[in-house]
Amino acid sequence: xxxxxxxxxxxxxxxxxxxxxxxxxxxxxxxxxxxxxxxxxxxxxxxxxxxxxxxxxxxxxxxxxxxxxxxxxxxxxxxxxxxxxxxxxxxxxxxxxxxxxxxxxxxxxxxxxxxxxxxxxxxxxxxxxxxxxxxxxxxxxxxxxxxxxxxxxxxxxxxxxxxxxxxxxxxxxxxxxxxxxxxxxxxxxxxxxxxxxxxxxxxxxxxxxxxxxxxxxxxxxxxxxxxxxxxxxxxxxxxxxxxxxx
Amino acid sequence: xxxxxxxxxxxxxxxxxxxxxxxxxxxxxxxxxxxxxxxxxxxxxxxxxxxxxxxxxxxxxxxxxxxxxxxxxxxxxxxxxxxxxxxxxxxxxxxxxxxxxxxxxxxxxxxxxxxxx
Numbered sequence: 625x626x627x628x629x630x631x632x633x634x635x636x637x638x639x640x641x642x643x644x645x646x647x648x649x650x651x652x653x654x655x656x657x658x659x660x661x662x663x664x665x666x667x668x669x670x671x672x673x674x675x676x677x678x679x680x681x682x683x684x685x686x687x688x689x690x691x692x693x694x695x696x697x698x699x700x701x702x703x704x705x706x707x708x709x710x711x712x713x714x715x716x717x718x719x720x721x722x723x724x725x726x727x728x729x730x731x732x733x734x735x736x737x738x739x740x741x742x743x744x745x746x747x748x749x750x751x752x753x754x755x756x757x758x759x760x761x762x763x764x765x766x767x768x769x770x771x772x773x774x775x776x777x778x779x780x781x782x783x784x785x786x787x788x789x790x791x792x793x794x795x796x797x798x799x800x801x802x803x804x805x806x807x808x809x810x811x812x813x814x815x816x817x818x819x820x821x822x823x824x825x826x827x828x829x830x831x832x833x834x835x836x837x838x839x840x841x842x843x844x845x846x847x848x849x850x851x852x853x854x855x856x857x858x859x860x861x862x863x864x865x866x867x868x869x870x
Numbered sequence: 871x872x873x874x875x876x877x878x879x880x881x882x883x884x885x886x887x888x889x890x891x892x893x894x895x896x897x898x899x900x901x902x903x904x905x906x907x908x909x910x911x912x913x914x915x916x917x918x919x920x921x922x923x924x925x926x927x928x929x930x931x932x933x934x935x936x937x938x939x940x941x942x943x944x945x946x947x948x949x950x951x952x953x954x955x956x957x958x959x960x961x962x963x964x965x966x967x968x969x970x971x972x973x974x975x976x977x978x979x980x981x982x983x984x985x986x987x
Contacts, residue, residue: 631894634890642882652878654874655873655877655919658925667940670930670943676930678930678940697955
């Protein structure tokens with residue numbers, strides 16, 4: 625199909641969608657009203673389990689099974705990317721080129737921010753049930769910390785940590801522990817991923833029962849999967865090259 | 871325009887503009903980014919649906935919660951799921967793009983005509 629024909633077809637589709645969109649959204653209640661039945665139910669359920677962050681309560685308590693599905697999508701994506709980016713038959717793994725010169729300021733900033741970022745990531749994970757954050761957000765921050773080494777021009781240091789060796793094992797371990805936590809609830813007779821731990825006092829660091837546990841488990845899984853994903857892309861760029869013509 | 875009209879229009883506009891980006895794309899990386907733009911329309915739609923005037927964050931015990939109503943946390947949880955799935959899909963598509971660039975020597979979708987092993 626020519627580009628022109630494709631654009632004309634798209635234009636027809638877009639006009640049709642626009643008409644349907646106006647009709648559909650015209651029937652929706654206006655934005656900003658105080659009618660939110662799901663909000664009322666979710667807030668009451670979160671308060672009953674002493675989880676200050678209602679969003680975390682929804683993700684890791686009220687619909688924890690869906691979050692397990694989300695975690696599984698992440699795992700599937702990591703497996704797929706790892707499969708796609710492995711060296712092909714006509715490629716070889718070569719030692720990385722010496723890293724390009726990096727400004728001393730960049731290098732210092734990278735190394736200085738490494739512990740800070742690790743700390744922020746752990747904080748976001750561990751307080752996910754109290755304040756905005758949680759396992760998914762904190763896991764991404766933790767994974768970012770590791771790759772500050774790359775930005776600081778220290779690809780050898782990043783290789784020394786060998787993220788592509790352990791991260792693909794830690795990722796399924798995180799997802800597996802999520803399932804185990806769910807099965808413990810099942811074994812206790814409360815149902816899969818039910819909040820069976822004592823929930824404590826609202827706002828206390830050790831409150832919310834399994835939400836805290838699942839946040840940590842998800843943080844480990846997400847952190848490891850982002851490390852794996854970025855590691856595969858970096859490896860592809862830095863150490864995998866076409867086989868030398870022989 | 872009222873807030874309602876702005877919110878629904880922006881959400882729909884993002885989806886259409888993202889789709890247009892995919893259709894017009896001459897580079898697969900751009901195609902993947904355009905898909906992300908289209909997906910972000912759903913974030914706007916969901917967050918707008920959960921908004922309430924004068925309401926505070928859905929964190930119990932913060933910002934005078936208890937006396938002040940909070941915005942709908944359910945849609946925020948859905949957006950979080952949405953973002954995670956969007957990120958994984960983006961990673962997968964970019965990995966496919968890397969392979970296509972290596973196998974076919976081009977990332978222009980229009981030049982990818984023949985199937986090759």
